[in-house]
Amino acid sequence: PVHRAEEVQQQRSKLPIFGEEQAVIEAVRENPVVIVAGETGSGKTTQVPQFLYEAGYALKGMIGVTEPRRVAAISMSQRVAYEMSLSKDIVSYQIRYDGNVTPDTKIKFMTDGVLLKEIQKDFLLKSYSVIILDEAHERSVFTDVLIGLLSRILPIRAKRGPPLKLLIMSATLRIEDFVENTRLFRSPPPVITVDSRQFPVTVHFNKQTPSDYVEEAFRKVCKIHRRLPEGGILIFLTGQQEVNHLCRLLKRTFPFHATLDSEDNVDSQLDKTIKAVKHKRHKVPLVHLEDFPLVPLDEQTGDEDLGLGDDELLDDDMDSFLSNCQSGLKEQPIHVLPLYSILPSHRQAEVFKDPPEGSRLCVVATNVAETSLTIPHIKYVVDCGKQKMRVYDQVTGVSTFHVDWTSQASANQRAGRAGRVGPGHCYRLYSSAVFKDEMQIYSEAEIQRKPIDDLLLQMKALNIRKVCNFPFPSPPKQENIEAAERRLILLGALEDNGKGDFASGITGLGMTMASLPVSPRFGKMLSLSHQQGLLPLAVWLVAAMTVPELLLERPLTTGNAQTSAGPDKDDRKRLQALRCTWVGQGDSLLLGDAMVLLKAVGAAEHASCSGPRSLSKFCAKYGLREKAVIEVRKLRRQLTSEINLLLPNANLPLDPFLQPPTPDQMRLLRQLLLSGLVDQVAKKMGPGPEREKKQLKRAYQMLGMEDPAWIHPSSVLFTSSPEFLIFLEAFQSNKVYLRGVVAIEPEWLPTFAPKQCNILTPL
Ligand code: ADP
Ligand code: MG
Numbered sequence: 001p002v003h004r005a006e007e008v009q010q011q012r013s014k015l016p017i018f019g020e021e022q023a024v025i026e027a028v029r030e031n032p033v034v035i036v037a038g039e040t041g042s043g044k045t046t047q048v049p050q051f052l053y054e055a056g057y058a059l060k061g062m063i064g065v066t067e068p069r070r071v072a073a074i075s076m077s078q079r080v081a082y083e084m085s086l087s088k089d090i091v092s093y094q095i096r097y098d099g100n101v102t103p104d105t106k107i108k109f110m111t112d113g114v115l116l117k118e119i120q121k122d123f124l125l126k127s128y129s130v131i132i133l134d135e136a137h138e139r140s141v142f143t144d145v146l147i148g149l150l151s152r153i154l155p156i157r158a159k160r161g162p163p164l165k166l167l168i169m170s171a172t173l174r175i176e177d178f179v180e181n182t183r184l185f186r187s188p189p190p191v192i193t194v195d196s197r198q199f200p201v202t203v204h205f206n207k208q209t210p211s212d213y214v215e216e217a218f219r220k221v222c223k224i225h226r227r228l229p230e231g232g233i234l235i236f237l238t239g240q241q242e243v244n245h246l247c248r249l250l251k252r253t254f255p256f257h258a259t260l261d262s263e264d265n266v267d268s269q270l271d272k273t274i275k276a277v278k279h280k281r282h283k284v285p286l287v288h289l290e291d292f293p294l295v296p297l298d299e300q301t302g303d304e305d306l307g308l309g310d311d312e313l314l315d316d317d318m319d320s321f322l323s324n325c326q327s328g329l330k331e332q333p334i335h336v337l338p339l340y341s342i343l344p345s346h347r348q349a350e351v352f353k354d355p356p357e358g359s360r361l362c363v364v365a366t367n368v369a370e371t372s373l374t375i376p377h378i379k380y381v382v383d384c385g386k387q388k389m390r391v392y393d394q395v396t397g398v399s400t401f402h403v404d405w406t407s408q409a410s411a412n413q414r415a416g417r418a419g420r421v422g423p424g425h426c427y428r429l430y431s432s433a434v435f436k437d438e439m440q441i442y443s444e445a446e447i448q449r450k451p452i453d454d455l456l457l458q459m460k461a462l463n464i465r466k467v468c469n470f471p472f473p474s475p476p477k478q479e480n481i482e483a484a485e486r487r488l489i490l491l492g493a494l495e496d497n498g499k500g501d502f503a504s505g506i507t508g509l510g511m512t513m514a515s516l517p518v519s520p521r522f523g524k525m526l527s528l529s530h531q532q533g534l535l536p537l538a539v540w541l542v543a544a545m546t547v548p549e550l551l552l553e554r555p556l557t558t559g560n561a562q563t564s565a566g567p568d569k570d571d572r573k574r575l576q577a578l579r580c581t582w583v584g585q586g587d588s589l590l591l592g593d594a595m596v597l598l599k600a601v602g603a604a605e606h607a608s609c610s611g612p613r614s615l616s617k618f619c620a621k622y623g624l625r626e627k628a629v630i631e632v633r634k635l636r637r638q639l640t641s642e643i644n645l646l647l648p649n650a651n652l653p654l655d656p657f658l659q660p661p662t663p664d665q666m667r668l669l670r671q672l673l674l675s676g677l678v679d680q681v682a683k684k685m686g687p688g689p690e691r692e693k694k695q696l697k698r699a700y701q702m703l704g705m706e707d708p709a710w711i712h713p714s715s716v717l718f719t720s721s722p723e724f725l726i727f728l729e730a731f732q733s734n735k736v737y738l739r740g741v742v743a744i745e746p747e748w749l750p751t752f753a754p755k756q757c758n759i760l761t762p763l
Contacts (some may be wrong), residue, residue, distance in 0.1 A: 002054060003085045012083070016210035017194045025055045027190050028130070032154045033166045037175050038194025039233050040413065041374035041420050044169045045076050046190055050084060050108050052130055058106035060162055060701035061129030066112040070095045071348060071368060072715055096517055097635035107256050112142035118515065119149055126155055130165045135371060136178065137170040138343065138613055139445035139474070140453055146472045150464075151184045171413065172196075174442055183302060183471040195686025199419040201381075203431040213384035214242050216429045218249050221380050224427070225334060225360060232361035234369060238388040243364045247338045250362060254334040309674070312446035328535040332360060339365035339373075342549060344627045351375045367406075370413050373418065377431055381418040382428040385411060387435065391483045392451055400732040406613030407443040408435060439711060443475045452476050453520050456484040457493055460506040463512035468502070491524050516642060517635075518546050527637065528675055530647060532668050537598070539643070540658050541669065543636040544597040546727065546738070551579075551600060554713060575623040576714065583716050587666040590743040591724075592717040594673060595666070601636075602658035604629045607655075673742050677726040679703060681749070682738060684723050700738065702730065709736035717741045724749070 004012070014017055018037060040045050045065070052063050067073040073093045081091035092101040093109040101108055108535045114134070131150060133143055151164050157164040168178055172193065179188045210216040217235050224233055228379045237243050267331060335355035339348060351373070355361040361377050367387050369375060392399045406414075411428065418424025428435070447455075459467050467481055485502045488494045493510030495760045497503075506514070513523030522542045529538030544550055553572050582599040591598075600622065606616035608629075619626040640652045661669060674681075682700040685708060697706035698721050709730060710719050715738075717725065728740025 002050070003083065008083045012043070012047065015047060016196050017043035017047045018193060020194055021047075021051045023192055024051050025043075028052070028055075028057075028167065029191055031190055032158065032163065033151075033168065033185055033189035034190045035094060035175060035178060035189050036167060036169045036194065037172045037191055038169075039196035039416060040171055041373045041417075042194045042196045045072070045195065046079055046083060046168065048167065049080055049130060053084070053107060053147060057130045057165070059129075059551075062126045062127055063130045063132070063168055064115060065107065065109045065132040065134055066115050066123075066136045066143065066146065066575045067109060067134050068112055068143055069135075069341070069368070070111055070134070071545065072373065073109045073111050074345065075349065075373070077107070080107060080109075097631060097638045104746060112140060112146055115146060116142050116149075116458055119146075119153075120458065120514065123462070124153060124160070125164060126161065128164060129162065130167065132167040132169060134169045135171075137174060138371065139443075139447070141447045141450065141452065143454060144445060144447050144473050145459070145470075147178065147184065147473055153473055153534075157181060169176060174409070177442045177473045180425060181471070181473060184473065198416060199421070200416050201415050201419040201424045201426050203426045203428060204414055205428050205435065206430055209430040209434055213237070213429050214246055214388065214506045217248060217382050217384060220427050220429065221246075221334075221362065222253065223248060224380050224382070225362075226331070228380065228425075230360060230426070231382045232355070232363065232375070232377035232381060232618075233488045234378045234417050235362070235364045235384075236377060236380040237364060237366060237384055238368065238386050240338075240342065240750040243338045243340055243366060247336045250334055250336045250364070254331055254336075255357075256333040256359070326555050332358065332537055335359040336362050336364065336629050339363055339369055339375075341368055342364070342625065342627065367410070367419065370410060375417070377421060380438055381415055381422045381424065383411060383414045383426060385428055385430040389449075393447070398730045398736060400730050402547060405430075405434065405439045407440045411435065411439065447472065447476045448474060448480075450480075451484060452480055453484040453487055456481065457488055457506070457510060457514050457520050457523075460488075460494060460504070463506075465503045465505060487679065488520060491520060493520055493524070493545045493677070509649045515646060517638065518542055522530060522546060523676075525672050525676040526643070529672055530650060532665070534665065534668055534672060535643065535652060535663055536655070537665060538658070539636055539639050539652070540601055541594055543602045543632045543639060543671075545594075545630045547631045548626055550597065550632065551714075552625055553624045571623070578622060580716050587663040589716065589720060590722070591670055593715050593740045594669065594742050596716055598658065598661070601629065601632050602660065605633070605656050605658065610632060617661050643752075670742055672745055672746055674726055674744050674748060677728070680727050680730070681744070682709060682725050683726060684721065699723070702736075702738075707736060709738050711741050712737040712739045715739065715741045717743060 024034070024036065036044055036048060047756065049063050049065055052058070057063055067076065067078070073095050077088070077091055077093035081088050084091065087103040088100050089104050091107045092105040093099055094114050095111050097114060099110075100484045115131070125131065133146055133150075136143055136147070142582060147168065154164055154166060168189075170178075175191060178184065179191060206216070214237060217237065221233055221235060235246065237246060270609060310490070337350050339351055351363050352375070356379070363369065363375055363378070385405055386403050387410070388401055388403050390399050391402045415426035418426050443761050453722035462650060464470055468475070468478060482502055488510070489504060493507060493513050494504040494506055497505075509524065509527055512527040513520050516523040516526055518526070522545060528536055529535045553575065579596050583592070583595045588595050599650055603622070604615060604618055604624060615629065616626055618624070619629060637654055639729060640654055643650055644652050680703070682702045685699045685701050686695055696708055702709055711721065711725070712731075722743035724744045724746050725738070725741050726744055727738035731737050731739060
């Protein structure tokens with residue numbers, strides 16, 4: 001029996017799904033696969049696991065729930081534990097490198113990638129009695145593959161052992177892809193549609209589509225706040241920097257304490273605003289050292305911000321800002337909250353709390369708020385209609401961030417957020433012609449847009465050779481499968497059977513790589529690192545390279561309007577100088593940005609031992625993202641224990657301190673990095689004709705590519721410009737930039753050419 005607080009019981013009873021408990025349980029009892037479709041906020045994620053628990057599904061195995069986003073896995077496990085008055089030992093979560101699962105866990109929330117790894121270890125998922133694939137409409141790569149795999153696992157479990165049940169939960173979008181796909185399920189599974197008690201939302205289009213949607217959003221929010229009755233405002237922008245920028249403007253315009261009454265103060269307030277507006281111009285991309293990022297949705301996609309393609313505010317628009325700011329003094333305050341995926345969890349959780357008395361809630365979000373989290377009290381939605389997406393060139397691996405129109409389906413999801421508490425309004429900052437003519441009806445499934453190296457390796461490890469025959473809800477493009485297969489052969493993870501039939505089997509090295517919870521390249525580095533005593537260093541380095549945006553180019557905003565006004569150019573220079581002193585000269589400098597990462601995480605661990613808040617202070621001073629430092633630590637611990645399992649005599653300690661590498665080790669680390677980045681090599685371009693010399697100053701040629709590339713200015717090797725280098729990422733903005741740069745010696749290249757490893761031999 002489950003005990004719930006009175007208040008919880010009352011809230012539950014108001015959710016649209018509450019009346020469907022019987023229907024859900026009966027459908028699950030009678031069918032192997034059931035689809036539950038309902039609008040965001042109807043109670044699917046929080047209630048369905050509880051229904052199953054009370055129907056006894058946790059007695060003989062766990063109830064597993066997958067989420068494409070880490071944010072959702074963590075916050076939903078906490079919410080369900082709270083609602084059921086159970087501890088986190090019973091309702092737990094597991095994400096790639098963090099979790100609180102115990103032997104007593106009954107309901108386990110996890111990211112979809114985690115379940116895919118578990119299938120590798122236990123194909124029949126014997127510890128589960130039910131799997132719920134949540135947010136299936138998001139069409140994340142891993143969820144798509146899980147649907148395909150589970151469609152094969154269920155019939156086997158039906159014959160052997162207690163049957164496994166599958167629930168696919170989705171917003172009411174495009175469920176035909178699952179229901180009517182006879183390659184997946186021979187007879188179409190029943191669909192339970194939750195009647196959403198959605199209130200009508202009036203959609204208002206702009207007559208014209210402004211070029212600067214951040215400014216337009218600001219204007220719109222000011223208008224709503226001044227003219228319309230109470231109710232929260234939710235604003236959709238495309239990235240973290242835009243979100244922070246708009247938050248700052250709104251906080252200044254509608255502050256909590258109107259301390260400014262003399263004209264002088266008003267002026268200085270305006271000065272600050274102008275400065276804040278102007279310093280937008282100088283923003284330079286943040287450091288991003290993620291490799292092929294086949295990781296859960298919330299770690300990359302449009303949600304992350306490299307500061308590229310940033311909104312710029314034009315001088316002409318300044319007037320409107322000023323008038324807005326001026327008249328904004330002493331008005332009803334706005335409780336402004338940002339929401340994006342790399343925000344620390346405690347700040348993300350703020351959006352669920354009631355706003356302070358007398359203020360209006362205003363959440364400025366990226367598309368995290370589109371479907372996975374339901375924010376209470378929202379009555380007005382302001383939608384810029386765009387999203388930031390990472391676009392890959394499948395051949396060259398060069399990626400770019402594009403800010404582009406969302407799909408009509410996403411726009412409607414966003415609008416729907418306004419109709420949860422009562423009739424609402426959605427202000428679209430674009431014209432209806434844009435909606436009709438420029439937006440696709442649905443967004444493309446993630447699997448069709450991204451490199452699938454990681455996925456392909458996982459599938460080969462499951463002995464699925466002909467990946468093109470796999471029952472994907474929507475299959476990846478053949479050319480993407482082929483490109484990924486070629487890269488994996490080059491890394492030595494797949495056999496080169498010489499037939500070019502794209503049905504290669506996995507190698508021993510590939511199996512080791514696949515068993516590690518990092519991308520194939522980093523998996524290879526770890527697999528080779530047991531030699532020469534490199535393993536402990538490699539674990540630190542791979543952990544630091546895997547977690548995105550560990551090094552910031554300037555400190556994250558504190559969320560405090562008063563302290564965030566200063567321009568950040570000096571901060572950036574200071575940080576850059578600091579990092580250069582970290583690497584010094586010689587071997588250490590040649591290890592380049594990898595050395596910076598090692599120093600950063602090593603020093604952060606030392607710092608965190610010297611008292612409360614010492615880590616925060618350290619991170620603020622050295623421009624590290626604190627949440628990332630903690631993630632690196634967790635990932636390091638997880639990698640350590642996985643390696644100890646894999647290599648029983650490795651005896652890798654969970655040592656919190658990093659022994660700095662010796663010059664010899666630095667050299668070996670460079671080789672180790674090269675082993676995982678064999679195809680990401682660049683050579684400095686020789687002197688050409690006089691005319692080109694200037695243009696191509698310090699330009700590099702990437703292996704197999706014609707266009708020149710440049711070391712990104714944030715790299716510590718920017719000025720020394722070595723002859724040969726490897727890079728973690730090639731990124732296109734106004735030109736192609738290489739990030740995460742390490743110098744290599746040309747004589748190493750033949751050694752590391754496809755698969756041969758004379759210096760280092762695989763495990
Ligand atoms: P769905 O999965 O159908 O989108 P959810 O089960 O996520 O719906 O949400 C149901 C309700 O629970 C929503 O009204 C949401 O606001 C509320 N809710 C979810 N998480 C929390 C939380 N951490 N704190 C307070 N309320 C929450
Ligand atoms: Mg949900």
